[in-house]
Amino acid sequence: MWFTKSQEEVLKEFHVDPAQGLSPEEVSSHLEKYGPNKLKGKPKKSLIAMFFAQMKDMLIYVLLGAALITLLIGEYTDSIIILLVVFLNATIGVVQEYKAGKAIEALQKMTTPKCLVRRNGKVIEINSEEL
Template sequence: MPSWHARSSDEVLASLKTDPRTGLTTEEARRRLSQFGPNELAARPRPAFWQMLLDQFRNFLVLLLIAAAIISLALGELEEAIAILAIVFLNATLGVIQERRAEEALAALKKMAAPGARVLRDGHRVTIPARELVPGDIVFLEAGNYVPADLRLIETVNLRIDEASLTGESVAVEKQADAVLPEETGLGDRINSAFMGTIVTYGRGKGVVTTTGMQTQLGRIAELIQTYEEEATPLQRRLDQLGRWLGTATLVICGIVFLETLLADTDVDLLFRAGPAAYFREYLSSVVELFMTAVSLAIAAVPEGL
C-alpha cells in the first residue's frame, strides 16, 4: 500500500487520477466502486450460538470430565456428577461470552462509520451515502463530521480532528495539508491525513480518498478483531500440557490397576468346585466391582479445575 502521507498532495492526486476542481465523474466513480467494493466494514458470518457452545467442548480433558460425570451418575454419585458438569458448563459459558464480546467490539466500530459524505462529483458538490465513496473522491470536511474514509488532505483551514478512537490521543490533532512526512511516521503523527471513524472538532478541510472499507485503518482494526485468537500464556500452556498428560496417565494407570487386580482375584479353583455357571457369575461380579473402583480412581485423579 502506498505511503500517501509521504507524498505531496499533487502527487497523490496524480496517482489517483483525480482533478481537485471537478472530482470524479459519475461513470468513473461507478467503475471504481465495482473495482474496490463498497466503503463499509465487512463482518464475517456470525456463527450460531449452539456452534460456539459446541466448540467449547472440543477438548480432550473436557470430554474426559463429561465421561466421568456420566459414569458418576451411573454409580449414584449425584453430587460429584453435578459438580463436574457445573464446572464444565461454566467454562463453556465464559468461552461463548468472550466470543460475543468480539462481535460487540465490531458493532461499536461500525457505529463510528459516517452515514453520508459531501463530495465533488462532475464538478458539483453532492451528498452521497458513505458506502459509495471510492479512492479518488474529493471529500469536504467541517466541524461535527465523521471522516467517512481514509483521506490525504489537500486543503485545511484550522482543521482539528479527534483521533482518540484510533490512537487513544485525547487532544484533537491540528492538520496541515501541505506537510510531507517521512514514510516511517506513525499513525498519530500523520498531520496531513484523516482517518475513517475520527471526528472533525474544529475548522474545515478537503481531502482525497486514498483507501476505503476494510483497507482503511479502522478496517484493519475490524479485521484484527475478527481474526484475533487469544494467545495462551506460558502458565496456560503448561496447564494444558499437564491436563493432557494427567488425563492420559490416569486412564493408563487405572487400566493397569483394573487388569492386575482382576487377574489376582481370579479363582480358577471355583470353576471346578462350583461349575461354570457359578464361576462366571462370580467373575462378572468381580469385573463390575473392579471397573467401578477404577472409574472412581480416575474421577478422583482428574482435577476439574484444569
C-alpha cells in the same frame, strides 16, 4: 500504497480533475474495480464454536477431571451435577459473548464514518465506504 503518495500522484493515477472531482460514472467504475472502502472483519464464530471455546479454561478442565473421577468411583449424582455446572457455565458464556457481539455490531452501524468529497464540482458528504 496510496498513503505513501502525494495528492498530485494519486489524482494523476486515477485521472481525476481536482476542481471537478469524480462523475457518477467514474464513481461506479472505481467502486466496481476497487470495491468498497471497507476493512474485512473477522468471520463470525458459530454458536458451537463459541460453546467449545468456553471449554478452553483450566477451571473447566479441573471440573471435567473431577467429574471423571467421581464417575469412576461410582458417585453418579456428583458426576452429573458437575457436568451440569460445566454445561451451564458454557451456555451462559455463549449467551454473554453472543449479546456482546450483537452490541458491537449495533455500535458499528451507528458510527458510520463520513468524509467530504468533490463530485461533479460540488463538495458533498458520503459514507467512507463509498470513497
